[in-house]
Amino acid sequence: MNEPFTKNDIKIAVIGGGTGSFTLLSALKKHAKQLAAIVNMSDDGGSTGVLRDELGVLPPGDVRQCLVALSESPKIRDLFNYRFEEGTFGGHSFGNILITALEKVTGDFNEAIQTASEILRVSGTVIPATLDNVRLKMEWPGASIILRGERVIAADYFKHDPRRAVLSLVPLANANPTALKAIEQADIVVIAPGDMYSSLGPLLVIDGMAEALQKTDAICVYVSNLVTKYGQTAGFTVSDHAGEIERFVGEPFLDYVLYNEQTPTKELARRYKKEDAYLVKVDKAALKKASYIATPGNFLGKMAGRNKSDILMAKRPLIRHDADAVVKVLLDLYDQASKRH
Amino acid sequence: MNEPFTKNDIKIAVIGGGTGSFTLLSALKKHAKQLAAIVNMSDDGGSTGVLRDELGVLPPGDVRQCLVALSESPKIRDLFNYRFEEGTFGGHSFGNILITALEKVTGDFNEAIQTASEILRVSGTVIPATLDNVRLKMEWPGASIILRGERVIAADYFKHDPRRAVLSLVPLANANPTALKAIEQADIVVIAPGDMYSSLGPLLVIDGMAEALQKTDAICVYVSNLVTKYGQTAGFTVSDHAGEIERFVGEPFLDYVLYNEQTPTKELARRYKKEDAYLVKVDKAALKKASYIATPGNFLGKMAGRNKSDILMAKRPLIRHDADAVVKVLLDLYDQASKRH
Numbered sequence: 001m002n003e004p005f006t007k008n009d010i011k012i013a014v015i016g017g018g019t020g021s022f023t024l025l026s027a028l029k030k031h032a033k034q035l036a037a038i039v040n041m042s043d044d045g046g047s048t049g050v051l052r053d054e055l056g057v058l059p060p061g062d063v064r065q066c067l068v069a070l071s072e073s074p075k076i077r078d079l080f081n082y083r084f085e086e087g088t089f090g091g092h093s094f095g096n097i098l099i100t101a102l103e104k105v106t107g108d109f110n111e112a113i114q115t116a117s118e119i120l121r122v123s124g125t126v127i128p129a130t131l132d133n134v135r136l137k138m139e140w141p142g143a144s145i146i147l148r149g150e151r152v153i154a155a156d157y158f159k160h161d162p163r164r165a166v167l168s169l170v171p172l173a174n175a176n177p178t179a180l181k182a183i184e185q186a187d188i189v190v191i192a193p194g195d196m197y198s199s200l201g202p203l204l205v206i207d208g209m210a211e212a213l214q215k216t217d218a219i220c221v222y223v224s225n226l227v228t229k230y231g232q233t234a235g236f237t238v239s240d241h242a243g244e245i246e247r248f249v250g251e252p253f254l255d256y257v258l259y260n261e262q263t264p265t266k267e268l269a270r271r272y273k274k275e276d277a278y279l280v281k282v283d284k285a286a287l288k289k290a291s292y293i294a295t296p297g298n299f300l301g302k303m304a305g306r307n308k309s310d311i312l313m314a315k316r317p318l319i320r321h322d323a324d325a326v327v328k329v330l331l332d333l334y335d336q337a338s339k340r341h
Numbered sequence: 342m343n344e345p346f347t348k349n350d351i352k353i354a355v356i357g358g359g360t361g362s363f364t365l366l367s368a369l370k371k372h373a374k375q376l377a378a379i380v381n382m383s384d385d386g387g388s389t390g391v392l393r394d395e396l397g398v399l400p401p402g403d404v405r406q407c408l409v410a411l412s413e414s415p416k417i418r419d420l421f422n423y424r425f426e427e428g429t430f431g432g433h434s435f436g437n438i439l440i441t442a443l444e445k446v447t448g449d450f451n452e453a454i455q456t457a458s459e460i461l462r463v464s465g466t467v468i469p470a471t472l473d474n475v476r477l478k479m480e481w482p483g484a485s486i487i488l489r490g491e492r493v494i495a496a497d498y499f500k501h502d503p504r505r506a507v508l509s510l511v512p513l514a515n516a517n518p519t520a521l522k523a524i525e526q527a528d529i530v531v532i533a534p535g536d537m538y539s540s541l542g543p544l545l546v547i548d549g550m551a552e553a554l555q556k557t558d559a560i561c562v563y564v565s566n567l568v569t570k571y572g573q574t575a576g577f578t579v580s581d582h583a584g585e586i587e588r589f590v591g592e593p594f595l596d597y598v599l600y601n602e603q604t605p606t607k608e609l610a611r612r613y614k615k616e617d618a619y620l621v622k623v624d625k626a627a628l629k630k631a632s633y634i635a636t637p638g639n640f641l642g643k644m645a646g647r648n649k650s651d652i653l654m655a656k657r658p659l660i661r662h663d664a665d666a667v668v669k670v671l672l673d674l675y676d677q678a679s680k681r682h
Binding site: 076082084087092097098105119 | 392416419433438443456462
């Protein structure tokens, strides 16, 4: 798998971790565009963490979610999402076990993804952001706090402003050349919504990613998170979110930032409150001065119930984007930009 | 999966456990005949035993071996045969985990096999002999010895003559209707070589199997084991082996018994001795009087080394049939029988 795109259609690279990418890819797939999912590789918790620790493999979890999003076979998708409930395998996702076994059999993570893609009948390509076996580190210069490991960071309530923290991968992670090629060849690069310090940041600080994002001719779009994360991005506005994305990359590179301006219904607001979720505030004055074009939309998805597939996905949050609405705006932006050329 | 045969060609049903069926099916597959593998379902040891005990599933092990034998995809075959070497999954075969997850997701063992067959690109059908969750029991009437469980029986050195033992499944096992249909519709039914009391016997005593084997118009052939099993069938001749097969079924039903008359090379004999293996003796006088036609052949396969795939198969013995030679004789018998009609 050295060619991220193979068909003759709009090329879209989606950069992200698990859930945000999953939702966007699932919606984009319906439009049969050429899709490349560039996936976070710093996950070290849960089923993925055990497999990494015990078998020395690369993290399968986020890759699995992207594969499932792009799968054309509902039957095999259910199999990949199945999580054993008891016994020796309790808590393990079957898809993780499959990707791990394939990596062991082939000795090659790329080939493992290739074969898993065939089994799942995936449309598009799933590309690990790096093929180096790395762990995430977060530190505050001057302060003596160092957080090690993605799950530790994801669960922490930061004592200092995370905007002053340095995020890095240990050892230094080199970007997967296929991921860089996808960014270079794409017509649109989308930064999916996701956890800032345990999903998006870890991807953007990989060596080579910043340069690729600065150089590409693609339209670069960040789909801003809907809600803040308690103890991490509490109080962050839309421009704060976009600011962190660009800080990780080192300089402004975003052409558009898509943000939600829809007000939730009373019923939805009540359920948000129950989940301790606060909508990201729109700071219009700051957005007007930004180097990117801030584009509003009605992006609130229906709040997902805890149905069977949600439980299977485990990590999928209750508050989601209306991904179809996001995709519509994305494709409109592309059409407008094409006409200007 | 209610139709065992779907193409218009010679229909062959192979009845057996793991290795014997594996070898025969692998050779038969090359001739692109219509194949149905009817599989032993009393395995309760190793990886299969743990999965049965912890998750309450039907035994995946022998089914997996038959699926792999009939697979057209070497890549996915390697994946199914992969056995985890360490950690939580240590000792577990990936194929077993997959079949187990599929049974959990679909709630139906038949559907699990169906989907696994699609993933493996299987030519032919793999049919569990029974869909009842059963354990094997072996007892000697009058003696106070009862052996419970297939692996216990397989590992035992019998104190009494096994030809006087009663083999049964607990609770009573009903034959899978698709297995009975396969026997009814087949042109040839082959009893594959295998362990008499922990593989072939457990299959033949399933309620409904004996009647189907007696009623079918198919040519019924038993491919006699090559070597005796220490502590179990030591000293058994070819007619002793065939006699036990017919005892399980309750009356003579075999049309042919294929046996080996090839003498091993010095090198092969030396290696047999090392493995404590004794060739089954040919008792020509008894075979002449038998109700079946005893058909000799040169069936000694090359002795397999302990190469990678052997280690992966784990249970595959070193002494094997030359399955291609067996298949040639089988198909010749069929041709001759057809001409007589």
